[in-house]
Amino acid sequence: xxxxxxxxxxxxxxxxxxxxxxxxxxxxxxxxxxxxxxxxxxxxxxxxxxxxxxxxxxxxxxxxxxxxxxxxxxxxxxxxxxxxxxxxxxxxxxxxxxxxxxxxxxxxxxxxxxxxxxxxxxxxxxxxxxxxxxxxxxxxxxxxxxxxxxxxxxxxxxxxxxxxxxxxxxxxxxxxxxxxxxxxxxxxxxxxxxxxxxxxxxxxxxxxxxxxxxxxxxxxxxxxxxxxxxxxxxxxxxxxxxxxxxxxxxxxxxxxxxxxxxxxxxxxxxxxxxxxxxxxxxxxxxxxxxxxxxxxxxxxxxxxxxxxxxxxxxxxxxxxxxxxxxxxxxxxxxxxxxxxxxxxxxxxxxxxxxx
Numbered sequence: 001x002x003x004x005x006x007x008x009x010x011x012x013x014x015x016x017x018x019x020x021x022x023x024x025x026x027x028x029x030x031x032x033x034x035x036x037x038x039x040x041x042x043x044x045x046x047x048x049x050x051x052x053x054x055x056x057x058x059x060x061x062x063x064x065x066x067x068x069x070x071x072x073x074x075x076x077x078x079x080x081x082x083x084x085x086x087x088x089x090x091x092x093x094x095x096x097x098x099x100x101x102x103x104x105x106x107x108x109x110x111x112x113x114x115x116x117x118x119x120x121x122x123x124x125x126x127x128x129x130x131x132x133x134x135x136x137x138x139x140x141x142x143x144x145x146x147x148x149x150x151x152x153x154x155x156x157x158x159x160x161x162x163x164x165x166x167x168x169x170x171x172x173x174x175x176x177x178x179x180x181x182x183x184x185x186x187x188x189x190x191x192x193x194x195x196x197x198x199x200x201x202x203x204x205x206x207x208x209x210x211x212x213x214x215x216x217x218x219x220x221x222x223x224x225x226x227x228x229x230x231x232x233x234x235x236x237x238x239x240x241x242x243x244x245x246x247x248x249x250x251x252x253x254x255x256x257x258x259x260x261x262x263x264x265x266x267x268x269x270x271x272x273x274x275x276x277x278x279x280x281x282x283x284x285x286x287x288x289x290x291x292x293x294x295x296x297x298x299x300x301x302x303x304x305x306x307x308x309x310x311x312x313x314x315x316x317x318x319x320x321x322x323x324x325x326x327x328x329x330x331x332x333x334x335x336x337x338x339x340x341x342x343x344x345x346x347x348x349x350x351x352x353x354x355x
Contacts, residue, residue, distance in 0.1 A: 030058060031354050034055070042339075054093075073096070080333055110151065147234045153181075205236070234254065237252045245271070284325075295325075
């Protein structure tokens with residue numbers, strides 16, 4: 001309740017700011033993303049659900065200190081419109097302070113890594129039923145599974161674009177929940193990328209590495225287990241190309257400790273200024289083939305006005321014997337059912353309102 005009260009206080013304070021109170025440019029923005037879904041886990045569960053999918057409210061401010069020095073601040077928090085009981089924080093999403101100019105962008109705070117940004121550029125079902133993260137996350141326990149996270153305590157520098165190329169490096173001295181870094185920064189992490197944009201082409205490569213001080217975890221049955229690895233790393237390639245109204249996209253990822261390969265491709269065809277068809281396929285080839293999975297997603301988008309989009313999606317995951325992925329759990333208030341070795345699927349009607 002304290003976190004929710006603090007979030008509400010910030011909202012009220014921001015809306016009460018008079019226009020002339022500061023020389024800074026101030027913006028209030030957000031997204032309401034709601035979906036109605038019918039889900040079936042191919043075992044003992046099928047039901048109609050409502051969910052809030054990465055809905056958020058945020059505040060941005062900027063101030064020009066010098067001709068080539070602009071200060072930036074952003075505070076963004078998740079909002080669960082379906083009245084989910086879980087806590088959320090004012091800074092639960094991209095939250096940072098920074099400086100920018102023609103020399104680049106420097107930020108400090110909690111925000112997406114360069115590795116994560118690559119996937120957001122090519123995932124046609126991001127934050128929706130069929131999100132690629134439901135398939136491509138690795139098989140390590142807990143937070144060691146995937147590479148689509150935000151670094152806590154992060155500092156990042158992004159270069160200006162030079163002949164279409166942009167570089168970024170992002171470091172966190174401490175990714176654990178504690179406020180102080182462990183001895184020797186045993187929980188540090190870093191992520192870096194090189195991006196190329198020219199005309200209809202986007203292409204990028206990223207590398208990310210996490211270190212872990214903890215040597216044990218509690219499994220789903222409440223038993224204490226030992227971690228097999230003290231670090232995890234991955235290399236990722238992503239690209240898209242526009243052929244008129246058709247965008248073709250693809251992603252490849254190679255992870256170590258454990259060794260998982262993930263890959264996928266998708267297509268989005270804009271029929272006109274409002275209607276678009278989309279489809280994608282993603283697969284995880286695990287070190288142990290019993291943990292393989294693949295995802296297929298099909299959808300149609302309708303852009304009612306620039307601020308409002310409706311979509312209808314179908315997604316299905318096929319799991320091998322020991323795998324328990326479901327196509328609806330990532331970036332949603334929907335939870336998994338815990339069944340393994342089945343082929344869950346779902347249909348979702350969603351609304352995304354940006355303001």
